[in-house]
Amino acid sequence: MAADITGMHRGPNGAEGIDAIAAFADMPASLRRELELIRRVRFYRPGQVVLCEGDTPEEIGLVRDGILRMQKTLVTGRQHIVGLLVTGDIYGRVFDGPVHFDVEAATDAVVWSFARRPFEALLERTPELERMVLRNLLNELDRARDWMMILGNRKVTGRLAGFLLVLCTRFAEVEHLVDTERGVICVTVPISRADIAHLLGARQETISRAFHALADAGLIAIRSPQTFEIVDLDGLVAETGEDSALQLSALSRLRDRLGPRRA
Amino acid sequence: MAADITGMHRGPNGAEGIDAIAAFADMPASLRRELELIRRVRFYRPGQVVLCEGDTPEEIGLVRDGILRMQKTLVTGRQHIVGLLVTGDIYGRVFDGPVHFDVEAATDAVVWSFARRPFEALLERTPELERMVLRNLLNELDRARDWMMILGNRKVTGRLAGFLLVLCTRFAEVEHLVDTERGVICVTVPISRADIAHLLGARQETISRAFHALADAGLIAIRSPQTFEIVDLDGLVAETGEDSALQLSALSRLRDRLGPRRA
DNA sequence: CGGTATTTTGAGTATCGTCAAGGCCAGTGG
DNA sequence: CCACTGGCCTTGACGATACTCAAAATACCG
Numbered sequence A, B: 001m002a003a004d005i006t007g008m009h010r011g012p013n014g015a016e017g018i019d020a021i022a023a024f025a026d027m028p029a030s031l032r033r034e035l036e037l038i039r040r041v042r043f044y045r046p047g048q049v050v051l052c053e054g055d056t057p058e059e060i061g062l063v064r065d066g067i068l069r070m071q072k073t074l075v076t077g078r079q080h081i082v083g084l085l086v087t088g089d090i091y092g093r094v095f096d097g098p099v100h101f102d103v104e105a106a107t108d109a110v111v112w113s114f115a116r117r118p119f120e121a122l123l124e125r126t127p128e129l130e131r132m133v134l135r136n137l138l139n140e141l142d143r144a145r146d147w148m149m150i151l152g153n154r155k156v157t158g159r160l161a162g163f164l165l166v167l168c169t170r171f172a173e174v175e176h177l178v179d180t181e182r183g184v185i186c187v188t189v190p191i192s193r194a195d196i197a198h199l200l201g202a203r204q205e206t207i208s209r210a211f212h213a214l215a216d217a218g219l220i221a222i223r224s225p226q227t228f229e230i231v232d233l234d235g236l237v238a239e240t241g242e243d244s245a246l247q248l249s250a251l252s253r254l255r256d257r258l259g260p261r262r263a
Numbered sequence C: 001c002g003g004t005a006t007t008t009t010g011a012g013t014a015t016c017g018t019c020a021a022g023g024c025c026a027g028t029g030g
Numbered sequence D: 001c002c003a004c005t006g007g008c009c010t011t012g013a014c015g016a017t018a019c020t021c022a023a024a025a026t027a028c029c030g
Helices: A029-037 A116-125 A127-152 A156-169 A193-200 A204-216 A233-240 A245-258 B029-037 B116-125 B127-152 B156-169 B193-200 B204-216 B233-240 B245-258
Strands: A039-044 A049-051 A059-065 A068-073 A079-085 A102-105 A109-115 A185-188 A220-222 A227-230 B039-044 B049-051 B059-065 B068-073 B079-085 B102-105 B109-115 B185-188 B220-224 B227-230
Touching: A029 A039, A029 A116, A039 A059, A059 A116, A068 B127, A079 A127, A079 A193, A079 B127, A109 A116, A116 A127, A127 A156, A127 A193, A127 B068, A127 B079, A127 B127, A156 A185, A156 A193, A156 A204, A156 A227, A156 A233, A156 A245, A193 A204, A204 A220, A233 A245, B029 B039, B029 B116, B039 B059, B059 B116, B079 B127, B079 B193, B109 B116, B116 B127, B127 B156, B127 B193, B156 B185, B156 B193, B156 B204, B156 B227, B156 B233, B156 B245, B193 B204, B204 B220, B233 B245
Parallel strands: none
Antiparallel strands: A039 A109, A049 A102, A059 A109, A068 A079, A068 A102, A185 A227, A220 A227, B039 B109, B049 B102, B059 B109, B068 B079, B068 B102, B185 B227, B220 B227
């Protein structure tokens, strides 16, 4: 599978160094060159299928730009999103069997693709690379647990607040989704209402109502269907009913960006 | 932290080989010996704290026996379980910072503990060990995604059905929770109603009602508050509304155990 | 056999899902 | 330039589901 990739093509060779991804910047130049040799650049348009559940992918992917969503398709035809992949994220099971979910592009996306065999060989020879993959996995695990926390919230407004906060923290530095100009946080939600609904385990209509409920409560302001101002950060945190230490540290960084910088 | 470990003590040296854990059985004898040298055996009783959120643990833990729960404590004082650890699972962040959740014993538990520094040093020298840790992470990630799928279910009966199925599949081989005698599956739920409620994002009372709803629907039979017969496996799967390929493969193994063996 | 923790049950309320209709926006073609 | 179209988002009304609070029943332990 993973064959109906119409929009893909090889990028101009050497157009961009591997070190454009921060995690590679510290690696030895020789390793970077080896990676560049086996790299292919692929382009996806929103909705394009990157991987299908059950595939044993022949390539390991690294997101250069854009957002991919991981999702499971149910027998009912419905699908449930189990996570988003952003710049720097790795997918495709290193050293392991088939993937357990589909991967689709949520936005226009650029992916660096590495043939599985050479990548794994490189992995075995270079501890730095293996360490990076391991860190990546740990990160993904943390994010998965964050989603679990969010999904554990019994009210949809709470789940949505958590979703917005994750967007403001984990995804802030990696994508251009969050602006902190003039003392306000402005976040762009990169997926549709239907996708949010799938992610949060609710219906589209309920998500819509929840957005407006948060707005009515004075926690956010709806600028456009895709962009929101975070009016009351602490209120949002309170709405989630939680503030895990993880989010707290990320939140304090966010507050720092708000405070002294440009206001 | 991780100091109020009253029940811990060193096990008799060499009482049990490292290869008691299946994943280690294939490893070189020299490596196993090195691991045994830095191993400490710790015992926990239900409710004992193993790790606190925010700790940077000085030890990597490996569950030998029993069940630990990973949980986040909310400001409201409530806590939400983000996963269970069973035999063979590794916790404590290798190569990384603090843990993002508490770890508590859910049952009587035996843990093999390895001082962080020597374990990481060993990890760097031995690809087999690193590969094993990596596989372990991939497994945990899959389980986290499973939980996400289950939590995404909008009905509590659906989430509970998913929980029971996960218990029958992922946790079946590793703990003595599932009996398949006389052609029926009998599963022991190792945690309290309150814990299930925390895990599935519902209230204790709702969990109770959901159990009885599944029983009334003829999908399960309640033997005791902790043990249940799986009467209609396919019905349970249908109740979850999903059957990810992952679960399907594990389920077919379960059906195999049901069919030809002893019936 | 009592005492405690856990589980279950009941009644009323809040929240969410469902179905159906309407509004907004961008792209298309006359 | 404007009407049309299709996709996405919003709104409304009603039924289903889950939560709250309270009390009773059961299981567990000594």
